[in-house]
Amino acid sequence: MRIIPKKIEGVKFGLLSPDNIRKISEVRVITADTYDEDGYPIEGGLMDPRLGVVDPGLKCKTCGGRVGECPGHFGRIELARSVIHVGYVKQINKIIRACCRKCGRILLPDVEIEEYRTQIKKAKRVGKSELPIIEELLKSAKTPKECPHCGEEQADIKFEKPTSFVEDRNRLSPTDVRERLERIKNEDAEVLGFDLEVARPEWMVLTVLPVPPVTVRPSITLESGERSEDDLTHKLVDILRINQRLLENIEAGAPQLIIEDLWELLQYHITTYFNNEVAGVPPARHRSGRPLKTLTQRLKGKEGRFRSNLSGKRVNFSARTVVSPDPNMSINEVGVPMLIAKELTVPVRVTHNNIEYLKQIVKNGPDKYPGANYVERPDGNRVSLGKVKKIEEVLERIEVGWKVHRHLIDGDVVMFNRQPSLHRMSIMAHEVKVMPYKTFRLNLCVCPPYNADFDGDEMNLHAIQGEEARAEARVLMRVQEQILSPRFGGPIIGGIHDHISGAYLLTKKDTKFTEDEAFQILFISGIDEPLPEPILENGRRYYTGKQLFSLILPKDLNLVYQAKICKKHKVCKKEACESDAYVVIRNGQLLSGVMDEKSFGAFAGELLDRIVKDYGTDEARKFLDRATKLVIEVISRKGFSVGIDDEDIPKEASERIEEIMDRAEAKVQELITAYNEGILERLPGRTIEETLEMRIMQTLSEARDKTGTIANEYLEQESYIKGKDNNSRIMAVSGARGSLLNLTQMSACVGQQAVRGERIMRGYSERTLPHFKRGDRGSKAKGFVKACYKKGLDPLEYFFHAMGGREGLVDTAVRTSQSGYMQRRLINALQDLKVEYDGTVRDTRGVIVEFKHGEDGADPARTDWGRIVNTRKIIKSIVHESIKDESIQDRDGGR
Amino acid sequence: MARIDITKHELVPKHEVLSEEEANKILEKLNITKGQLPKILITDPVVKKLKTDVGAVIKISRTSRTAGTSTFYRVVVAE
Ligand SMILES: [Mg+2]
Ligand SMILES: [Zn+2]
Ligand SMILES: [Zn+2]
Ligand SMILES: [Zn+2]
Numbered sequence: 001m002r003i004i005p006k007k008i009e010g011v012k013f014g015l016l017s018p019d020n021i022r023k024i025s026e027v028r029v030i031t032a033d034t035y036d037e038d039g040y041p042i043e044g045g046l047m048d049p050r051l052g053v054v055d056p057g058l059k060c061k062t063c064g065g066r067v068g069e070c071p072g073h074f075g076r077i078e079l080a081r082s083v084i085h086v087g088y089v090k091q092i093n094k095i096i097r098a099c100c101r102k103c104g105r106i107l108l109p110d111v112e113i114e115e116y117r118t119q120i121k122k123a124k125r126v127g128k129s130e131l132p133i134i135e136e137l138l139k140s141a142k143t144p145k146e147c148p149h150c151g152e153e154q155a156d157i158k159f160e161k162p163t164s165f166v167e168d169r170n171r172l173s174p175t176d177v178r179e180r181l182e183r184i185k186n187e188d189a190e191v192l193g194f195d196l197e198v199a200r201p202e203w204m205v206l207t208v209l210p211v212p213p214v215t216v217r218p219s220i221t222l223e224s225g226e227r228s229e230d231d232l233t234h235k236l237v238d239i240l241r242i243n244q245r246l247l248e249n250i251e252a253g254a255p256q257l258i259i260e261d262l263w264e265l266l267q268y269h270i271t272t273y274f275n276n277e278v279a280g281v282p283p284a285r286h287r288s289g290r291p292l293k294t295l296t297q298r299l300k301g302k303e304g305r306f307r308s309n310l311s312g313k314r315v316n317f318s319a320r321t322v323v324s325p326d327p328n329m330s331i332n333e334v335g336v337p338m339l340i341a342k343e344l345t346v347p348v349r350v351t352h353n354n355i356e357y358l359k360q361i362v363k364n365g366p367d368k369y370p371g372a373n374y375v376e377r378p379d380g381n382r383v384s385l386g387k388v389k390k391i392e393e394v395l396e397r398i399e400v401g402w403k404v405h406r407h408l409i410d411g412d413v414v415m416f417n418r419q420p421s422l423h424r425m426s427i428m429a430h431e432v433k434v435m436p437y438k439t440f441r442l443n444l445c446v447c448p449p450y451n452a453d454f455d456g457d458e459m460n461l462h463a464i465q466g467e468e469a470r471a472e473a474r475v476l477m478r479v480q481e482q483i484l485s486p487r488f489g490g491p492i493i494g495g496i497h498d499h500i501s502g503a504y505l506l507t508k509k510d511t512k513f514t515e516d517e518a519f520q521i522l523f524i525s526g527i528d529e530p531l532p533e534p535i536l537e538n539g540r541r542y543y544t545g546k547q548l549f550s551l552i553l554p555k556d557l558n559l560v561y562q563a564k565i566c567k568k569h570k571v572c573k574k575e576a577c578e579s580d581a582y583v584v585i586r587n588g589q590l591l592s593g594v595m596d597e598k599s600f601g602a603f604a605g606e607l608l609d610r611i612v613k614d615y616g617t618d619e620a621r622k623f624l625d626r627a628t629k630l631v632i633e634v635i636s637r638k639g640f641s642v643g644i645d646d647e648d649i650p651k652e653a654s655e656r657i658e659e660i661m662d663r664a665e666a667k668v669q670e671l672i673t674a675y676n677e678g679i680l681e682r683l684p685g686r687t688i689e690e691t692l693e694m695r696i697m698q699t700l701s702e703a704r705d706k707t708g709t710i711a712n713e714y715l716e717q718e719s720y721i722k723g724k725d726n727n728s729r730i731m732a733v734s735g736a737r738g739s740l741l742n743l744t745q746m747s748a749c750v751g752q753q754a755v756r757g758e759r760i761m762r763g764y765s766e767r768t769l770p771h772f773k774r775g776d777r778g779s780k781a782k783g784f785v786k787a788c789y790k791k792g793l794d795p796l797e798y799f800f801h802a803m804g805g806r807e808g809l810v811d812t813a814v815r816t817s818q819s820g821y822m823q824r825r826l827i828n829a830l831q832d833l834k835v836e837y838d839g840t841v842r843d844t845r846g847v848i849v850e851f852k853h854g855e856d857g858a859d860p861a862r863t864d865w866g867r868i869v870n871t872r873k874i875i876k877s878i879v880h881e882s883i884k885d886e887s888i889q890d891r892d893g894g895r
Numbered sequence: 896m897a898r899i900d901i902t903k904h905e906l907v908p909k910h911e912v913l914s915e916e917e918a919n920k921i922l923e924k925l926n927i928t929k930g931q932l933p934k935i936l937i938t939d940p941v942v943k944k945l946k947t948d949v950g951a952v953i954k955i956s957r958t959s960r961t962a963g964t965s966t967f968y969r970v971v972v973a974e
Contacts, residue, residue: 126973840925847931856962866961 014198021208025076026050026062029211032240034229046236047214051075054218072213077240079207080247081263082174084163086271086278088204093159095192095201096180098141101167102152104183106191107144108137117191134193161280163267174267178205209270211236231292235273235284242266317344317463323418324454326441327632330625331493332479334416334430335441336408336461338369341434344463345373345405346412350398358404365391369407369434376403408432408463413470415462415477416442418450422823425449425485425492429464429477444499445624446479448602449492480621483612486861490609494602495628498640500736501727502631503549503595504565505638509580511545518543521637525629527551545634546590552626554615555588561606564597564735583607597735600627604735613864646728647747647790653714657707657748661786664703668779671695675777692777697752697759700784704751708744715743750785750793753804759783760800771796901940908957910941913968918952921968935969942971949973 027048034047041047049061052072060070084092098106106113116137120130146153155168165172172180181201184192189201217230229237246262272284275296283291299305319340326335336344350358364371366386374382375394378401388394398404408414412432421427428449435441440459447453464470475481485492495503505511513521515534522528529551534541562572566581574582575592583593585607600608600623612620674680675692683691715729731737745751753760760783766774772781780786783800787793793801832844839857841850854860856868864870901907913921922929929950935942937949945953951971959965 838925842931845931846927848925848927848933851925851967852962852965854961855959855965858961868961 012195012198014195015200015203016210017200017203018206018208021074021076021210024074025210026073027075027211029075029077029236029240030244032237032244034233034237035227039227046075046211046233046240047219048075051211052213052215054214070215072215074213075211077209077211077236077243079209079266080243080250081266082178083206083209083267083270084174084177085204085206086163086274089159089163092177092181092201092204093157093165094138095184096165096177097157098138098192099180099184099188100147100150100152101154101180103147103150104180104185104188105147105149106137106188107141107147107154109148112140113188113191120191130193134191137191162278163271173263174205178202178207181205206270209239231286231294232273234286235269235292235294238284239266239269239273242269315462317465319344319461319463320458322439323442323452323457323459324439325444325447327444327628329433329441329443330431331443331445331621332431333433333443334414334461335435335439336414336432337438337440338434338436339438340461341408341432342366342369342371343373344408344414344461346408346463347376347403347405347465350400350402350404352400355398355400358406359395359398361406362395362398362404363391370409372404372406374405376405378402408434410434413464413474413478415464415473416440417460417462418452418457419460420820423449423485423487425482427477428479428482429473430479443625443628444496445493445602445628447496448494449482449485480617483608483617483620483624484861486859488603489860489863489865489867490603491600491605491612492602494605494608494624495597495600495631496602497736498635499628499631500597500601500734501640501731502635503599503627504730504734504736505640506545506631506634507549507590507593507595508545509594512542513545513548515541515543517637518548521548521630521633522551524633525626527626527630548630549595549627550585550588550590552623552630553585553588553590554611554619554623557585557588557610557614559583559585559607559610561593561598563593563595563599564601564604565594565733594734596733600624601735609864613862640727642727642731644790646726647715647743649711649714649747650718653710656710660703660706660710661749664699665779667699668696671699672777693759696777696779696782700752700779704749707748708741711744711748712740715747744788746789748788750788750797750801753783753785753800755783755803755807760803769796769799902944907941908955910945911954911956912945912947913952913954917954921952929970932968932970934972937971937973947971 027044027050029046029048030044031042032046033042034045036042041049043049049058050073052062052070053060053065053067056067059066060073062073063070065071100107108116116133119133123130123133144154157172158166160166163174165177181204184201186196190196192201194201212232217232219227219229219233222228242262242265246259246266249259249262268281269284271278271281272292273294276283276292276294277297284294285291297304302308319336321337321340329335348354348358358372361370361372362375362385366373372385374384375398376382382405383394385391385394410431410433413429414432415427416430417427419426426449428446430442433441440461442450442452442459450459452459464473479493483491483493512535518531518534531543532547532550534543534547536542561583562568563581563583565579566572566577567579572582575584577593580592580594583595583599584591595607597604598606608620608624611623671680671692675688680688680692680695682688683694686694715726718726728738728743732740732743755762760768763769767776768781768783772778780796783803785793785797785801787797833841833849834843835841835853839852840848841853842848858868860866864873902910922932925931929952932952935953937943937947942953947953949971953969953971955967955969957965957967
């Protein structure tokens with residue numbers, strides 16, 4: 001077959017005319033029976049062999065083609081009576097109202113019609129839609145009571161869903177409707193928006209129904225040998241059956257009532273054949289009670305042809321399984337189960353250099369790893385090694401130019417993906433590491449970009465099949481190339497949870513290891529760098545945590561920043577900071593400050609950010625791999641667990657908290673009294689009720705904050721007295737997990753519960769629960785939880801807490817669906833835009849959208865948190881603090 | 896009522912009509928036809944004030960959060 005290249009100029013949609021339907025049809029289908037007793041298709045039935053072939057081995061009676069060659073051919077059903085096409089009822093309704101019941105002209109004077117005609121012409125000329133103009137014409141032509149052309153009085157037409165029209169209590173039959181549409185002159189039809197080349201109004205009422213080819217509705221043979229027909233065939237059988245009965249009854253001169261009933265039934269079947277989800281029509285069902293999937297259902301929605309088969313497809317060479325963590329792998333790697341490695345293949349072309357190796361692989365066959373599942377001859381024919389009897393024969397024939405589809409081996413580049421794929425880091429290229437067991441393994445640092453955790457998440461893996469694709473994936477999609485997010489220009493891949501706690505434990509002030517410990521830690525984390533001079537204490541050699549961490553820093557790195565644990569005091573004590581929050585790195589030595597979320601945490605890591613931007617992605621990957629291993633080894637050795645006693649506060653603290661709560665409640669009562677007496681001062685722009693609410697909320701939230709501060713003070717104090725921080729607090733302040741708010745809710749006070757941003761107001765009349773007096777505005781009655789989680793909530797508090805919690809759940813559920821839809825629309829609108837080499841953003845027609853991408857032409861992933869240059873940082877790294885920090889901060893506004 | 900000059904408003908960027916040669920130079924530099932430029936309606940308040948014709952290319956100089964200033968071109972189209 002010769003392929004003739006053609007350019008598609010455009011696509012035009014129109015209506016099929018009865019003549020057209022007859023012209024494209026090869027068969028007039030007349031009988032509802034499909035097969036005879038011997039199982040052969042009946043001529044003139046829905047499975048007529050002239051409609052195409054679905055059985056392998058048979059030839060098409062129309063074109064002579066076999067399965068795959070014959071595209072299938074249309075047939076037709078001549079309807080005994082006209083039937084309205086449900087897809088067009090809306091248009092029919094609008095048009096018959098706008099046209100005279102007698103002469104068929106538009107119910108407007110000629111002048112006005114001509115006025116609309118010129119308007120439409122003008123709109124078309126400047127490339128604008130004519131639809132609003134037509135819409136206006138239809139609206140104004142609805143009102144006249146009398147035809148301006150023939151003077152006929154117009155009756156009101158009512159549209160009764162789904163397909164009937166009633167005029168002055170007389171039901172218009174589809175034939176009546178069709179006659180009216182036929183009367184519309186061509187000139188008028190044009191103004192009504194019809195393109196006369198492809199459409200006429202009356203074609204919206206069917207007289208002939210096209211029967212789609214059998215290739216569109218293939219029957220399947222079940223295991224029992226029974227045939228099962230497609231839903232469309234079932235529906236067509238129904239149509240044929242009723243059509244036949246209607247025809248017989250008409251010919252026999254049956255009473256009008258019977259004919260009308262059958263006619264309506266025919267209308268029902270044809271309606272549901274087009275769309276089985278029309279409002280007001282009971283869906284046609286299968287014998288089992290399942291609604292039939294008819295034409296509209298095949299196209300519409302998520303599972304429809306467009307979204308499920310055209311915008312997205314199922315692919316080969318892919319695998320899916322549960323993911324689990326492996327902290328010993330590189331961020332670039334992915335652990336692939338042996339079972340999957342044997343199933344997925346990569347084609348390798350046979351050359352002089354690899355022929356011996358590939359022969360060994362082929363010899364191993366599909367079951368022995370590393371083997372191959374197929375060999376491909378130069379003509380593209382494949383030989384399955386699983387089916388072949390003697391592999392030796394294949395082995396002899398293999399020569400240069402063949403392809404071997406070999407199993408995945410360590411180092412192969414694959415694409416790894418987790419849904420929902422919301423940004424480009426949702427699909428990244430990894431290197432294969434074949435492993436035992438049945439899960440995909442991934443390094444914990446890549447959890448943030450995938451948004452993966454290990455509570456049962458599954459991920460997909462795609463084996464790359466071509467050299468170009470492999471090169472592209474490796475250069476552009478490799479994990480280490482994605483460390484910087486184009487969303488905010490900082491690292492999105494980085495340490496999480498224990499990485500952060502571990503880094504904190506390793507680098508805080510007093511951490512030191514004996515020489516032996518240090519050697520073990522460094523060996524396990526694969527750090528092979530020259531060691532610094534140890535410190536001597538009591539004649540023993542120690543290494544500090546900061547010394548160990550410095551080993552993995554680039555030797556010429558200079559960096560100064562405030563750690564996450566920094567308390568943001570008005571005057572920073574710099575290196576003298578008692579919480580060791582001032583990080584100074586000089587010539588690759590961590591001199592002061594502690595490593596926490598701001599060092600190499602995902603989303604926040606300043607140190608990691610500096611390394612990627614100044615030393616490149618290779619160095620950054622090496623740093624991350626080694627830093628996380630080091631830190632995990634340290635935290636494993638020290639041990640790290642949390643307990644409820646982490647939130648213990650002394651009695652003295654509880655008493656202070658109690659007192660604050662009492663005072664706040666008294667203040668609330670005071671406000672309420674003032675409100676009742678009418679002496680509460682109204683806030684500007686607020687009603688008196690709003691003022692009261694705001695003041696109460698403010699009072700209570702201040703009180704909660706104060707209790708939090710107190711609890712935190714004691715938790716901190718305790719850590720100083722004992723010289724040992726508690727682990728919950730370490731996690732909160734270092735940014736590993738949880739927040740101080742979480743801690744204070746556990747140890748001091750949970751605080752106000754809210755629904756819709758207000759204190760809880762709903763429930764019974766004038767009160768939230770029957771336990772309160774009507775009109776009670778006190779803190780307790782409106783959902784303030786005085787207790788802390790550790791003490792426990794009383795039943796009323798528990799109930800309010802559940803209300804607030806439920807709102808949170810509902811909100812997230814609603815938000816995800818809404819943002820998913822918005823994402824789809826955005827992608828559909830923007831998918832073809834491209835940044836050209838000259839920096840402009842253009843669509844596929846070359847129309848310019850932006851003259852410089854982002855106005856500055858910068859790639860956000862290569863900016864410094866959105867800025868092209870950060871002068872303050874550059875100066876700081878060079879001169880440390882010889883320039884006053886504050887003055888520089890003022891100049892560029894800080895970040 | 897006093898008429899307000901909208902071009903004096905701080906949020907309205909500078910619009911200037913380009914001469915035929917200037918416009919052609921831009922089109923040549925970008926290797927595009929006029930139809931591939933972004934559009935601006937002739938009824939746009941600023942365009943009305945510039946008193947120009949359909950087909951004229953307008954240069955808009957805006958302040959930009961990322962780049963300081965940025966230039967944009969639009970071709971005037973009829974409604
Ligand atoms: Mg999960
Ligand atoms: Zn055929
Ligand atoms: Zn008339
Ligand atoms: Zn500080």
